[in-house]
Amino acid sequence: MIQVENLTKRFGQHVAVDSINFTVDSGEILGFLGPNGAGKSTTMNILTGYISATEGTALIDGIDILEQPEEAKKKIGYLPEFPPLYGEMTVTEYLNFVSEIKGVKTSDKKAGLDRIMDLVRIGDVKGRLIRNLSKGYRQRVGLAQALIGNPDVLILDEPTVGLDPKQIIEMRNLIKKLGKSHTIILSSHILPEVSEVCERVVIIDHGRIVASDTPANLSKGLGDTSRITLRIAASEKQALKVVGELQGIRSVESQGSMEPDTVDIIVQAEDNVDIRRPLFHAFSRASYPILMMKAVGMTLEDIFMRVTTQDDAVSDKGVR
Amino acid sequence: MLAIIKKEFLTYFKSMTGYIFMACLLFFVGLFFVLNNLLGMSPQYNGVLSNITFVFMLIVPILTMRLLAEEARQKTDQLLLTSPISLSRIVLGKYLGAVSVLFLTLIITLIYPAILSTMGSVNWPEVIGGYVGFFLLGCSLIAVGLFISSITDNQVIAAVVTFTALLLIWFIDTIAKGLPTDRTSGIIFACILIAAVAFIFYMAAKNWIVSGGIMAAGLIGVFVGYRMKPAAFDGLIAKVLNWFSLLSRYDDFSMGVLNLSPIIYYISFSGIFLFLTVRMLEKKRWS
Known part of the structure; x- marks a missing residue:
């Protein structure tokens, strides 16, 4: 048209x-x-x-x-x-x-x-x-x-x-x-x-x-749908240890404690792996309650910031 | 186009401008009618129209300042320019809208010669001639005002510039008399004119080669013209200024003579300014 x-x-x-x-x-x-x-x-x-x-x-x-x-x-x-x-x-x-x-x-x-x-x-x-x-x-x-x-x-x-x-x-x-x-x-x-x-x-x-x-494709192509954020009633060390024993994890990082006696972590799974069930079972076996679990898809804001600031970053380097 | 004429006409009477214009013109026509005809006991009506030409020049900007400047400021030109209607129709519509207000006002003033005819004998052909001339003069002035309104998006600037331009037109015969009429100054003036045309062309098209070509061709033309017929440059300045002398053409009408050449002059004068207005709007879209 x-x-x-x-x-x-x-x-x-x-x-x-x-x-x-x-x-x-x-x-x-x-x-x-x-x-x-x-x-x-x-x-x-x-x-x-x-x-x-x-x-x-x-x-x-x-x-x-x-x-x-x-x-x-x-x-x-x-x-x-x-x-x-x-x-x-x-x-x-x-x-x-x-x-x-x-x-x-x-x-x-x-x-x-x-x-x-x-x-x-x-x-x-x-x-x-x-x-x-x-x-x-x-x-x-x-x-x-x-x-x-x-x-x-x-x-x-x-x-x-x-x-x-x-x-x-x-x-x-x-x-x-x-x-x-x-x-x-x-x-x-x-x-x-x-x-x-x-x-x-x-x-x-x-x-x-x-x-x-x-x-949808923009968030898929530029962001990741396999990022999950978790809040676990455990210490940071304990939580990371549990996740570390699982298969199909690309990376894990701690976000620190948002509530007393809990820790927030972000787990990045490998492509096309749904990590949510294994995470649940692993923490349940270790008796660390999962207080919150949600997927961190990239919002359009993130994509937008990323694509519109990329050029600036490149041209800044060019100037230096 | 009819829609634009109607809209412009009605807009004058939704704000004060239409009323102010009409009130001002009617007041002065009435004043001079009383002074010249009633108190002066004269059946010569056309003197009234000649007397108010100056007042008329002062109030034409009221009519024209808003036409295109306000559209640009309010961004309503976006509606007009994105509608399936050509630029020349938009400009013509706006022009005729303003002209129709003048027409209506002049129709109302016909009361005065009618009053006069009850008391004495009025030379109607002469009066009609005077009115035709006055109306055509008004149309030309409105065209100048419309063009100036297309340059700016500020009504006040449009009004002041129009006012200045019309004053210049008013004084142009006096100015022409005071300028040198010898051959040398005529040639210099011709060269300045050519340079100005080349410069305007350069500003519009940003093309050095073509504007340089215009300049060269013009200068060659002046040289050839000087060789062929040197007398053509005598009093050239006055001749050129005379093209803009709207008022000298009005004298014939005022005496009740309907000559074809001043009628064509006024119509083509308006036509040129309407054309320039269209070009100005076109240029705004390209830059």
Whole structure:
């Protein structure tokens, strides 16, 4: 549905987006992840035709956004980082205006707007001036604007920023619901959000793609699922001795004592070995109760920190 | 495009700007009507329109400062530029939105000649000619204001720069009179113009070769022109400044003469500034 090839954007000397490539299949929800200033918004602005790329192409459903902008723009609904709202209009006036500039037929307009206002639940504020609305409502009106004209592709730039926790959950559920009938690209710097909503994640940093996979594969590929943390009612020495007698252990390290008369240890098993049952039996035989046992999978935070700080570490060495 | 015209027009009356513009213009038309026609007991209505051209120039920035500057500041231009509508339609829509406010105001002022006609004989063709000229003059000034509004994202800067530009247009005939008219200064002026064009081109395209080529071609042109017809450089400065003399074209209308050439002049003047506005927005997308 969306094909991006060698997309580059330079602002003078500064390279904001550095020849990135990715594709989004029809019906997919793609998460764009990266720290502030990584080039997420710039990429989205190019995809939607707001600014032009310095090099490279972006195809929306096979249509080049630079060559046939009007055709391509019809297929996209865009919610920018700051929703483009006119404060002096009421919600209904605003959505009517957007319908008109997007070329929605007059006969379909009323029904379309009612459906969208229902979906994003702004019906109760439709007569109010936009400048008097709360941030949560503004964001929803912004989303309603993106949905007008029934575009196949939705591009949402940090759709949950500035919302309260309840609104964030509502917004995520709404995006998941929209994902059933739309192709969606959404950006965020909040990792749990992306891992919850998106089917695939592209991590972008300093204008380049540093990782691209499903959230699950990312944690599998870069992290380990065979790390287990344990809290044992025993001394450190005793606990390490018990673990040391087991098969299939790659390494074990002590984390020190978090509670009186206990010790926390992290056990790293060999690949594809489930170490949990042997651990239980071994400690049970030695009569050291296991107070806690949990797998330490890598969270997206860990992955994110790892992939985005790796380059810095390398370039730091280069400087020295 | 109709949607944008409608939106712009209504936006003027959702804030104070539309009312202030109309109130100001109507007040001064009314004032001069009372002074010239009622107290002066004259049936000559077109003097009123000529009298308020200066006031009109002062208040055009009220109408134009917001047009594109505010969209850029509020980032609502993201909506317009990512909608399936071309840049030229956006610009034209905004322009016609502002022009329609002027049109409405002028329609209201038709009350005055109507009042006048109950008391004496009004030369209607002359009045209509005056109105057509005033409206076209206004359209040209609005086009200048729209262009300046596209340069900045600050309304105040847009207003001040527009105000300065319009004042320059107002004084341009006076300035032209004071400048040298001899051949040498004409040639120097032509060279400066060519250098300026080459520089602007370089700023826009960052291409030394092409802008150098423009410079060279221009200078050769000046040299050839000087050899062929040296008299062409006499009073060149005044001639060029005269292109921007919007007001001198207004005099014909004021006398009730509907000439084709000033009409075409005003329309093409507006057209050029609308084109420049589109280019300016286009350039913002590329840089």
